[in-house]
Each structure stands twice: as structure tokens, then as C-alpha cells.
Amino acid sequence: MSESKSVPTMKDVAREAGVALGTVSKVVNGLPVGEDYRLRVEKAIEKLNYRVSSYARGLRSNKTYTIAVMVPNLISPFFSKLVNCINHELSARKYRMLFYATDYDPAQEQELVHLAEQQKVDGIICLSYNPHLQVSPDVPLVSIDRYFGAQIPCVASDNYGGGRLAAEKLVENGCKNLAFLRIGSKLTNEPNKRKDGFIAGCEALDVPYTLKIIDDGTPYTAFFEFLEEHFHDGKLDFDGIFCVTDSMAHVIRGALTQHMGLRVPEDVQIIGFDGVRHFGDLEYTCSTIVQPLEAIAANCVELVLSPRGENAPALICLPVSYGWGGTTRE
Amino acid sequence: MSESKSVPTMKDVAREAGVALGTVSKVVNGLPVGEDYRLRVEKAIEKLNYRVSSYARGLRSNKTYTIAVMVPNLISPFFSKLVNCINHELSARKYRMLFYATDYDPAQEQELVHLAEQQKVDGIICLSYNPHLQVSPDVPLVSIDRYFGAQIPCVASDNYGGGRLAAEKLVENGCKNLAFLRIGSKLTNEPNKRKDGFIAGCEALDVPYTLKIIDDGTPYTAFFEFLEEHFHDGKLDFDGIFCVTDSMAHVIRGALTQHMGLRVPEDVQIIGFDGVRHFGDLEYTCSTIVQPLEAIAANCVELVLSPRGENAPALICLPVSYGWGGTTRE
DNA sequence: GAAATGGAGTGAAACATTACACGGACAGTA
DNA sequence: TACTGTCCGTGTAATGTTTCACTCCATTTC
Numbered sequence: 111m112s113e114s115k116s117v118p119t120m121k122d123v124a125r126e127a128g129v130a131l132g133t134v135s136k137v138v139n140g141l142p143v144g145e146d147y148r149l150r151v152e153k154a155i156e157k158l159n160y161r162v163s164s165y166a167r168g169l170r171s172n173k174t175y176t177i178a179v180m181v182p183n184l185i186s187p188f189f190s191k192l193v194n195c196i197n198h199e200l201s202a203r204k205y206r207m208l209f210y211a212t213d214y215d216p217a218q219e220q221e222l223v224h225l226a227e228q229q230k231v232d233g234i235i236c237l238s239y240n241p242h243l244q245v246s247p248d249v250p251l252v253s254i255d256r257y258f259g260a261q262i263p264c265v266a267s268d269n270y271g272g273g274r275l276a277a278e279k280l281v282e283n284g285c286k287n288l289a290f291l292r293i294g295s296k297l298t299n300e301p302n303k304r305k306d307g308f309i310a311g312c313e314a315l316d317v318p319y320t321l322k323i324i325d326d327g328t329p330y331t332a333f334f335e336f337l338e339e340h341f342h343d344g345k346l347d348f349d350g351i352f353c354v355t356d357s358m359a360h361v362i363r364g365a366l367t368q369h370m371g372l373r374v375p376e377d378v379q380i381i382g383f384d385g386v387r388h389f390g391d392l393e394y395t396c397s398t399i400v401q402p403l404e405a406i407a408a409n410c411v412e413l414v415l416s417p418r419g420e421n422a423p424a425l426i427c428l429p430v431s432y433g434w435g436g437t438t439r440e
Numbered sequence: 441m442s443e444s445k446s447v448p449t450m451k452d453v454a455r456e457a458g459v460a461l462g463t464v465s466k467v468v469n470g471l472p473v474g475e476d477y478r479l480r481v482e483k484a485i486e487k488l489n490y491r492v493s494s495y496a497r498g499l500r501s502n503k504t505y506t507i508a509v510m511v512p513n514l515i516s517p518f519f520s521k522l523v524n525c526i527n528h529e530l531s532a533r534k535y536r537m538l539f540y541a542t543d544y545d546p547a548q549e550q551e552l553v554h555l556a557e558q559q560k561v562d563g564i565i566c567l568s569y570n571p572h573l574q575v576s577p578d579v580p581l582v583s584i585d586r587y588f589g590a591q592i593p594c595v596a597s598d599n600y601g602g603g604r605l606a607a608e609k610l611v612e613n614g615c616k617n618l619a620f621l622r623i624g625s626k627l628t629n630e631p632n633k634r635k636d637g638f639i640a641g642c643e644a645l646d647v648p649y650t651l652k653i654i655d656d657g658t659p660y661t662a663f664f665e666f667l668e669e670h671f672h673d674g675k676l677d678f679d680g681i682f683c684v685t686d687s688m689a690h691v692i693r694g695a696l697t698q699h700m701g702l703r704v705p706e707d708v709q710i711i712g713f714d715g716v717r718h719f720g721d722l723e724y725t726c727s728t729i730v731q732p733l734e735a736i737a738a739n740c741v742e743l744v745l746s747p748r749g750e751n752a753p754a755l756i757c758l759p760v761s762y763g764w765g766g767t768t769r770e
Numbered sequence: 771g772a773a774a775t776g777g778a779g780t781g782a783a784a785c786a787t788t789a790c791a792c793g794g795a796c797a798g799t800a
Numbered sequence: 801t802a803c804t805g806t807c808c809g810t811g812t813a814a815t816g817t818t819t820c821a822c823t824c825c826a827t828t829t830c
Contacts, residue, residue, distance in 0.1 A: 496786030
């Protein structure tokens with residue numbers, strides 16, 4: 111009743127219960143133990159308020175039940191909801207999540223992968239902006255939205271199909287002249303295929319389109335100038351705009367309604383991509399291509415936890431859908 | 441040249457470099473070692489691609505350089521930006537972040553605290569919705585927005601001052617009749633003080649006000665009904681509304697502009713709270729009380745890492761500001 | 771009834787690191 | 801030369817688990 115000095119260990123429990131160390135270990139791990147012994151040990155654990163040290167356990171068994179998750183940041187709603195879903199999936203399987211923000215910095219990303227390896231995590235889930243990421247073959251890594259090659263499984267939405275769907279939906283809703291707006295990195299990654307899908311959709315439907323693509327770092331005003339150029343006599347050259355993300359769709363919509371006096375969707379329709387909404391949809395007048403965040407998360411976790419399958423698919427492509435609201439729980 | 445089977449250990453490095461184990465440890469930890477020895481060891485580390493096992497290190501030294509961070513989820517922009525800031529602060533100090541989502545569930549929260557203790561983290565930062573949280577005195581815990589008592593440091597914005605500031609700013613901008621809308625938990629916590637501050641502000645300025653407070657789980661339509669009740673002949677009884685969060689402000693604004701045909705801010709002004717914006721501010725016509733997210737994060741990390749100060753403050757209250765934009769980097 | 775079988779408790783080894791006591795070498799001082 | 805002190809490499813103990821070979825006892829089988 112007076113040994114409250116330091117954190118109790120398995121040895122303390124064993125002594126308290128009058129059993130051997132191995133027996134306590136069995137009780138803790140749910141291995142078969144005589145009923146009377148189990149009770150004695152459980153009582154001792156309760157009394158001492160004992161908790162297993164996951165560090166000792168991890169050291170000994172080389173299994174840490176920890177997955178490192180790396181995305182650029184938690185500011186973008188897409189990233190934070192994605193991480194939220196991954197976390198749900200992991201904790202349902204009794205795994206812990208070590209989080210790293212990469213800030214879009216390839217060097218930092220590389221360093222964090224090393225850190226995670228040092229941490230002896232059981233796996234890494236990574237949305238990477240470093241096309242030359244070096245990764246030790248010892249720790250399984252799953253990539254989101256970037257295909258590194260057959261050794262590293264990659265999970266992504268059907269970006270091509272989504273781009274195509276965006277074009278189709280705009281036309282279906284009566285648009286006759288489309289535009290595609292994109293800001294983003296020059297790196298090749300899966301989301302870039304949205305453009306290709308969009309173009310394919312336009313050409314299949316024989317609808318004219320314009321592209322405006324600017325690189326990361328370019329000020330947003332480049333878009334406003336582009337829109338102004340195509341604005342004559344109170345009318346825009348396009349009646350349908352596909353923005354590469356919802357967040358961009360929101361900004362573009364603001365520019366059109368506030369500064370150019372256009373009505374959305376009456377004068378011009380806007381469709382975004384991602385399907386993440388933070389606020390109510392009440393006044394939301396843009397549509398979107400919804401990424402299946404839960405499915406992406408579930409596939410990532412499944413892949414990172416299951417031993418590197420022999421004939422595992424290298425690239426998993428998940429179906430998107432058309433909608434106004436997000437699919438993730440609020 | 442052929443020992444690529446398993447992960448190299450310190451012993452392997454020692455053998456490779458022809459030195460003792462302790463010497464390798466010193467090199468790794470930057471303790472004084474002869475120049476020639478250091479070089480030999482570094483070369484061996486390089487050659488074997490050795491990384492220290494943070495599990496063995498954590499076991500032995502009882503220091504894990506890991507902080508557990510618990511918030512309800514990463515869906516709310518306030519939570520995700522907060523966690524983003526905390527993560528920045530932690531990684532700047534070479535700490536790792538173990539993330540747990542509590543889903544507002546007190547039982548799960550309690551379980552997660554136990555899990556974190558088992559994980560032997562160096563500390564816990566927690567935005568808790570469990571007023572009876574049991575926490576072991578062994579691991580330092582810092583609470584956000586909930587005061588548990590003098591033993592547990594609590595960090596929060598000046599919610600009272602913020603509520604008061606909201607009232608003052610509305611009046612300063614010409615409002616003559618105010619309303620306060622809140623949805624939230626019945627639990628006592630710091631953000632509840634926004635209401636008290638608002639009331640104090642109204643009474644100090646001698647401005648009439650109305651309160652509408654609904655509990656978590658109540659459908660939002662309760663607010664719309666409330667607004668309808670105060671809507672006569674195309675005019676609302678109030679010309680200034682203080683919403684307890686930005687996210688609510690956004691929804692209310694949608695209801696007023698889309699469904700009741702009112703203009704914001706011409707007919708009625710809206711002020712929110714938090715200062716988190718995910719999209720551009722272009723069309724944003726509500727103001728807000730900005731919480732100092734970086735300061736909150738910095739204080740939490742500072743407190744959780746520094747040994748329990750003798751005369752440390754139990755409740756840290758950080759100044760808010762009035763604004764349209766958020767303060768966090770985008 | 772004796773031998774085979776199997777379930778379950780025991781205690782020591784192993785995991786990868788850090789901490790520490792020890793000792794050898796070398797320099798400074800008298 | 802001898803004494804003292806400093807610097808630093810060495811090797812062992814210790815950290816809290818899991819694993820495994822052993823042992824013991826009870827039950828089954830012929």
C-alpha cells in the first residue's frame with residue numbers, strides 16, 4: 111500500500127500476485143492461463159494500476175502497432191479529413207497514429223521518412239510531393255496520389271474518370287462552353303489526370319473548352335485576369351467551369367459573384383473536386399466530384415498492414431461520384 | 441558486405457568500427473569522443489545504414505520524445521488548424537506527435553488517456569469533453585478550453601473578452617439590437633464564457649439583446665425557426681448577430697441570404713468566433729473574433745514539456761482579436 | 771497400473787539501448 | 801620520479817517486455 115514511488119512493472123505484478131513473470135505476460139496477452147491464476151494476476155494489476163510498457167514490448171517483439179501518416183499539413187480540409195478517416199480506420203484496428211506534416215518540402219519529407227524508420231513504425235502512409243523519395247524496403251509504405259513504381263502500392267481516386275465526369279455533368283446541365291482551371295505543382299501525380307479526363311470528356315461530347323493552368327506560387331490574381339479577359343459585355347465566354355479543387359471553386363465563385371456580378375449557377379456553373387465541405391451546404395451553389403475518402407483511407411490501412419502481397423495491385427483506383435455534399439460524416 | 445539480412449544494431453556498428461558499444465553510443469548522442477574514433481564510427485554507421493531504435497532508447501532512458509495530442513476530430517477546421525499548429529511547435533523541438541481523435545466521447549477519451557500513458561508518452565495535450573477525466577500524476581497533461589483544477593494547467597483564449605469584443609464591435613458598426621446564437625455542449629468550459637462576455641458588453645453599452653441557445657444534437661432548424669419568429673415584413677428584429685463559432689456564422693449567413701432574402705452585412709451584420717477560414721475571404725462578409733492558434737499551441741507545448749513548475753499558472757488566458765481573416769498561415 | 775499426452779506455470783535469455791564504474795594513458799606539478 | 805588529475809575508451813549492468821525450453825502434474829489410453 112506504500113509502493114507508489116515509481117511506475118509498476120510486470121515484475122511488481124508478479125510479486126504481488128505470487129506468480130512468475132511469464133504468467134503475468136500470458137494474462138496480459140490473453141494467452142491460456144488457469145482461472146485462479148488469471149484472477150490473482152488481474153487483481154494485482156488492478157491494485158498496482160499496472161500498464162504494459164509499449165516500449166519494452168516494441169523492443170522485444172519488434173512490433174509497435176504504430177503507423178506513421180505524412181501529409182503536407184492539416185490546414186487543407188482535404189488533408190485533414192483524409193487524416194481523420196485514416197485515423198478512424200487505424201484506431202478501429204488498435205493501431206496508433208504518428209503524425210508528421212511535411213509542408214510540401216521534399217527534403218523534410220525524406221527526413222521524416224528516416225525519422226519514421228528510426229521510430230520503428232510498422233508502416234508509413236504518405237501523401238508525398240517528393241518524386242525521388244528514398245524508402246527502406248524494411249518498412250511497408252503506401253503512397254496516396256503518387257505512383258512510385260510497382261514496389262510501392264499507390265491509392266488514388268479515379269481522377270481521370272472524375273475529370274471526365276465533371277465535363278459530362280456540366281454538359282448534361284446545359285453548358286455549351288467549358289473552362290478548366292488548375293493551380294498546382296508541376297510534379298506528375300494522379301490528380302493531374304483530372305485534366306486529361308476533362309479534355310477527353312469535352313472531346314467525346316464535342317464541346318469547346320479552354321484550359322488555364324498556373325503553377326504553385328503563382329498569385330491567384332492570374333485566374334482573375336484570365337476571367338476578365340474572357341468577360342465581355344457583362345457575359346463570360348464560358349457557361350461551365352471545372353475547378354481542380356473545391357477550395358479553388360469557392361474562390362472562383364466568390365470572384366464571379368462579388369466582382370463580376372454574375373450569378374452562380376444561373377449565368378455560369380461551377381464544379382469542383384474533392385467533396386469536402388466544412389460549412390453547411392445551404393448556400394452552396396457549386397457541384398463537385400466527390401473523392402471516396404473513407405475508401406481511400408480503408409485501402410491505405412489495409413495495404414500498409416497486410417504483408418506485402420505477392421500479386422498485390424500496385425495502383426488502386428477508387429471510383430468518384432458526383433454530388434453537392436461530401437460523403438464524410440460531419 | 442553481405443550482412444544485409446536484418447536491421448543493423450549498435451553492436452553491428454561497434455564491430456564494424458572496431459570500437460566498444462559505449463563509444464558508438466557516445467558518438468550517436470554527441471558526447472565527447474576522440475576525433476579518430478568518431479570518424480571510424482560515423483563511417484561504420486554510414487556503411488551499415490544504421491538508425492538508433494527509439495524503442496530501445498525509450499525503454500532504457502524513460503524518455504520518448506513523444507507527445508500525445510487529443511481532440512474530438514480533424515473535421516472541424518478549428519481542431520485541425522489547432523493540431524497543425526501544435527504539430528509545428530512540437531516538431532520544431534524534435535518531438536513526435538501521437539494523434540488521437542476522441543469523437544467527443546468521454547469514455548473513449550478516458551481510454552485514450554490510459555492508452556497514452558501505456559505508450560509512455562512524455563506528455564498529453566488534450567481538448568477534453570470529459571469533465572471527470574482521470575489522469576495519472578506521472579504524465580504531464582495540459583488541457584485546452586477546460587479547467588480541471590490547479591493541478592492541471594489549462595490554456596484558452598480570452599473567451600469572455602472575445603464575447604464582449606463581439607458586442608462592442610457590432611455596436612461600433614452601427615447595430616442597435618443584438619442576438620447571440622449558440623449550439624454546444626452543456627458542459628462548463630471556457631468557450632461558454634463567450635456568452636457572459638457578450639451579455640456584459642451589451643449591458644455596458646446599454647444595447648438590447650436576445651439569446652438563443654440550443655444543445656448539441658438539437659437540429660439546426662431550431663435556429664431557423666428562431667429567426668423566422670423574429671422576422672416581420674421583410675425585416676429582422678436584430679441588426680447584429682453574434683454566432684458562437686465561424687462555422688455557425690457561415691450557416692446562419694446562408695439561411696439569411698438564401699432563404700430570407702436579407703443582405704449581409706447591409707441588412708444584418710454577423711460576427712463569428714475562431715478566425716479559421718478554409719477558403720478565400722473574397723466573398724466573406726462576416727467578421728470574426730480570432731483565436732490566437734499559434735499562441736495557444738506554443739503555450740500548450742511549452743507547458744507540457746517544461747517540468748511542472750512550482751508556481752506555474754493554472755489557467756493561461758490568451759488575447760483574441762477582431763478581424764476578417766484568420767491568423768494562421770495558409 | 772504404467773506410460774503417453776498435454777496443459778500450464780516457471781525462470782532465464784534476448785531485444786537495443788544508456789549509464790556507470792573502471793582503468794589506462796597522458797600531462798602538469800613539485 | 802612520483803603524485804595527482806583529467807580525458808576517454810571499455811565492458812557490464814539495467815531497462816520491461818516476450819519467448820521458449822523445462823518441468824510438473826493431471827488426465828487419458830491401452
